[in-house]
Amino acid sequence: MVAGRGIRMRVAVAGGGIAGLACALGLARAGHEIVVVERDPAGALDDPRGAFSWERAGVPQFQQPHVLVSLACRELRVHAPDVYACLLEAGATEILGSHPDAVADPDLRALCVRRPVLEWALRRALADEESVTVRHGDTVRNLAYDDGSAPGVNVWGLITDAGLVTGDVVVDALGRTSPMPGLLADLARAYGAVPGEVLVPRFTGRAAYEVARGIPCGMAYYSRYYRLRPANPARPGHHFVAAAADFGYASGVLFWAEKEAGEQLVGLVISVPAGDQELKALRDEDFYDRVVAATPALARVIGPGLADPVTPVRPMGGLRASWRRPVTDDGRLTARNVFTVGDALCHTNPAYGWGASLALSQAFTLPAVLAGHDGDVVAAQGAYARRTGPLVEDRFGSGVALDRGIERIWAGEEVDVLAYTMEPDLFRMRGLSAAAQAAPLAHQRQGRWAGCLDPAAAIDADEPFRTDAAAAARVVRGRPRPESERPPARDDLLALVPS
Numbered sequence: 001m002v003a004g005r006g007i008r009m010r011v012a013v014a015g016g017g018i019a020g021l022a023c024a025l026g027l028a029r030a031g032h033e034i035v036v037v038e039r040d041p042a043g044a045l046d047d048p049r050g051a052f053s054w055e056r057a058g059v060p061q062f063q064q065p066h067v068l069v070s071l072a073c074r075e076l077r078v079h080a081p082d083v084y085a086c087l088l089e090a091g092a093t094e095i096l097g098s099h100p101d102a103v104a105d106p107d108l109r110a111l112c113v114r115r116p117v118l119e120w121a122l123r124r125a126l127a128d129e130e131s132v133t134v135r136h137g138d139t140v141r142n143l144a145y146d147d148g149s150a151p152g153v154n155v156w157g158l159i160t161d162a163g164l165v166t167g168d169v170v171v172d173a174l175g176r177t178s179p180m181p182g183l184l185a186d187l188a189r190a191y192g193a194v195p196g197e198v199l200v201p202r203f204t205g206r207a208a209y210e211v212a213r214g215i216p217c218g219m220a221y222y223s224r225y226y227r228l229r230p231a232n233p234a235r236p237g238h239h240f241v242a243a244a245a246d247f248g249y250a251s252g253v254l255f256w257a258e259k260e261a262g263e264q265l266v267g268l269v270i271s272v273p274a275g276d277q278e279l280k281a282l283r284d285e286d287f288y289d290r291v292v293a294a295t296p297a298l299a300r301v302i303g304p305g306l307a308d309p310v311t312p313v314r315p316m317g318g319l320r321a322s323w324r325r326p327v328t329d330d331g332r333l334t335a336r337n338v339f340t341v342g343d344a345l346c347h348t349n350p351a352y353g354w355g356a357s358l359a360l361s362q363a364f365t366l367p368a369v370l371a372g373h374d375g376d377v378v379a380a381q382g383a384y385a386r387r388t389g390p391l392v393e394d395r396f397g398s399g400v401a402l403d404r405g406i407e408r409i410w411a412g413e414e415v416d417v418l419a420y421t422m423e424p425d426l427f428r429m430r431g432l433s434a435a436a437q438a439a440p441l442a443h444q445r446q447g448r449w450a451g452c453l454d455p456a457a458a459i460d461a462d463e464p465f466r467t468d469a470a471a472a473a474r475v476v477r478g479r480p481r482p483e484s485e486r487p488p489a490r491d492d493l494l495a496l497v498p499s
């Protein structure tokens with residue numbers, strides 16, 4: 001089937017998470033016909049609160065804290081402003097992230113809202129699109145393809161439990177465990193890749209295989225949501241983090257979440273080294289509460305008498321950073337007509353909050369590249385790879401480097417996060433965060449990098465800024481911290497484990 005600019009294409013989308021739903025929305029609004037195949041059952045759309053009880057076995061992080069950082073906000077505001085408005089109406093807390101003493105940057109913002117509400121808003125918007133069908137409760141099993149006579153297979157659909165879903169274009173939005181990138185690599189090996197170099201791969205051979213398989217992030221999470229009591233004075237300002245505690249061997253970050261019936265919710269994530277058997281005790285809610293109460297920065301906001309838990313403690317582990325580009329070692333596409341979006345393409349440590357930004361920006365790039373290539377889907381695939389590649393490479397590189405840096409710090413190694421030449425990633429994340437407490441410019445620039453608006457190079461290449469920021473951070477970090485402000489040392493914390 002030939003498809004072209006203005007011609008309605010049929011698109012088969014595998015997976016209805018953030019990436020699949022956003023793809024369907026963008027493509028439908030560009031005039032295409034979409035079928036989304038999603039394994040999990042449909043949930044009711046009448047009330048955002050109902051989304052918390054949706055059955056989402058396919059998304060283990062469904063109930064884990066999610067913050068939409070700046071790029072995700074910009075993507076929604078540009079491509080789906082109705083979804084952004086719907087989230088605000090549903091109670092999402094919008095953080096305007098510019099420092100009060102800096103020139104306001106309209107892109108520097110975050111939307112603090114729980115993931116079920118985000119999916120609910122995307123699904124609700126899709127429900128109004130007549131050209132979208134979401135087949136819930138159906139499982140994708142394979143790609144439908146012709147091996148053809150020329151090199152490079154032609155993919156023309158999805159084989160699912162309920163039958164065949166054909167498409168001029170097929171989208172892999174199956175999330176971080178998607179088998180499709182591996183399947184596509186096998187097809188390219190068996191039948192040849194699509195002729196013509198698309199991009200130079202960053203990793204090849206064994207390294208590409210390891211990166212595709214995923215590099216352990218080295219952390220496990222224990223999260224819990226709280227509702228602030230009405231008399232609690234804590235209110236969102238220009239930070240999407242309500243409080244943070246650096247234990248030295250673990251960390252705690254309290255995120256703003258949405259408002260529910262006018263009451264402010266917050267979500268706490270305590271991150272610990274993966275495999276730390278003693279800290280697994282954080283699954284115990286009594287222990288979790290005691291850790292909060294014993295940690296001054298957290299206790300000030302959600303300590304006894306200030307907030308009430310609204311969820312159990314939810315653990316999450318087994319996380320890996322992966323990057324699975326659908327190109328061969330010599331830079332050619334593995335198959336025709338397939339686009340890989342969201343976590344299926346790249347997943348980084350969720351502690352950095354980049355996943356939804358990448359997923360949304362890739363999803364909304366898809367209709368643009370299809371429109372720009374006049375029916376030549378292979379050319380659109382190349383354009384998509386070139387447009388989405390740099391951000392993915394930037395975040396994957398930073399994410400993995402940060403994971404290793406934090407691992408070293410938690411293992412007790414002395415690491416100077418202000419030594420920006422030696423530790424560029426820790427400097428951007430931790431050094432600039434300290435500088436931001438004294439220097440509004442550092443706040444703005446760190447926010448743009450952490451929010452996926454600026455690449456690492458924007459900071460790494462600016463030597464005068466880094467020097468000034470390091471000096472500001474040195475002053476902040478040199479301030480004496482009273483004993484009463486320190487989070488518990490590891491032994492003191494473990495002494496809190498209920499017997």
Ligand SMILES: Cc1cc2nc3c(=O)[nH]c(=O)nc-3n(C[C@H](O)[C@H](O)[C@H](O)COP(=O)(O)OP(=O)(O)OC[C@H]3O[C@@H](n4cnc5c(N)ncnc54)[C@H](O)[C@@H]3O)c2cc1C
Pocket residue numbers: 014015016017018019020037038039040057058059061064065066067068069072138139140141173174175176221316341342343344350351352353354355356357359
């Ligand atoms: C603990 C945790 C916290 C996070 N916090 C944040 C955050 O604060 N901010 C942020 O931006 N990102 C965060 N992320 C990342 C974010 O969740 C992901 O980037 C995002 O879910 C990617 O969306 P996706 O659609 O690509 O994948 P998914 O959301 O995983 O969706 C994949 C979909 O495919 C479906 N599926 C799978 N296999 C099949 C099949 N065979 N047939 C049919 N359907 C199938 C699944 O049911 C699912 O609906 C977090 C991740 C984790 C793990």
